[in-house]
Amino acid sequence: MEMHFDQHISRQFNEDLEGLKTEMLEMGGLVTSQVADAVEALANADSALAESVLEIEEEIDRRELNLDEHATLIIAKRQPTASDLRMVMSVIRIARDLERVGDEAGKVAKMALAFSEAGSAPRGYTEIRHIADAVRNMLNDALDAYTRFDVTAAMDTLAKDTQVDMDYSSAVREMITYMMEDPRSISRGINVLWILRALERIGDHAKNICEQVVYLVKGTDIRHSSNSNNS
């Protein structure tokens, strides 16, 4: 069924729903750039950039609260049904995922600060870069699929999480090997593992957003189902 959120008898309702969606996508844009900046700060040992990521994290938390409040008001005032209801529900769920992506970006930024203080670049950057690119693309594509109500794109993006999970596992194995070879690298190695873990989680959140695209458009909840629980 086609999605139209601008054809209600009540123009105010159109505006409320459009506004909610726009607000969520703006939050998505902000979160996506947070991920990029955190990884950039790590790669370039840029402590100023890492600091700014941590500052913006609070802004993201605030946006999640705003989105929740606006969604609550729409439910209270309009009692949305069908696709309208699914729109509101999906925005609430996605806002939560985005806020958590923001948290993960914050973790990466904190590690970037720690590394920039310690100086030299540890092993594992290549893997970090690789996974970071993959999850950032996933996040972008997931939000893009939501904007265009594109289920096919959402399913394609969702499928990429399997590869991210595999890359994560092999990066972890590699880090273990380094740490066994050189026990002095353990404390840094553990930090790299934390970063890898944070990035891998971002992939999971991007996957959750894709599931909400399917829910919004098709009305089927594919969370925890066989074609999406390969994480």
Added chain:
Amino acid sequence: MTATTTITTTVLDVGEAAPNSQKPVEHPIMDTLTQSTETVGQPLCESATLRMRHVNVFYAETQAIFDVSLDIGRNEVVAMIGPSGCGKSTFLRCLNRMNDTIEGCRVEGELTLDGEAIYGPKVDVVPLRARVGMVFQKPNPFPKTIYENVAYGPKIHGIASRRADLDEIVETSLQRAGLWNEVKDRLDKPGTGLSGGQQQRLCIARAIAVSPEVILMDEPCSALDPIATARIEELIGELSENYTIAMVTHSMQQAARVSQRTAYFHLGKLVEVNDTEMVFTNPQHPLTEAYITGRFG
């Protein structure tokens, strides 16, 4: 010269107009109106009390209902929704032949109650309406005492004549209608002296006093305040343990709250029938979606 120019212009106009007229730019939802309206969803069920097949209703020359097939299952609450004039009340009124009183109204198709034809030649509408009771939009108690309002039906239908039996029917009916505690000390007072919500529950008590199988409700809460509405809705839930209920409502939230299945009517056609949860979260027909989300112009 002039004639040639005119013709050329006309041809051009047609050429330009044709692709435009095929484009459903105006309102994509309305476009589906012209498509065939076979009912989407699950109009039929296995243990049907009321079974309607290919029902057409006419008011003189005007057709009000088009080929509607629907089952209403035992102890089920089916809500009928749709914009004004969509035929939902007309359809409801067919189920106990209330339309018989309207001149020029003609009902075609197969309508059965427990397998017996509702419009059969030997059917007496008086006992039929006892089996298929009705509650209307505006509470309409008789200008009699509360007791008489409830006892009247059983008396004229010959269900009970002894005072003790009537007393029992009055008490159980009022109890089932959730009104007993409020009126037990003033059964001899006029029914019209009760509040709107109480009057409506009195009408429900009156309907169930004659032990119907089915209760039809035509917007039973639209004249009531939210508290009285909540009580009636609660009551509908309780009544559905013993009765089959078909209700017409303009409140979609009410349909969502009280019914198991929801039927959406549009321009005399039954567009979609599905589990109520499905209808309100993921309707299958674009017209249903448009209506319940308030997208109708």
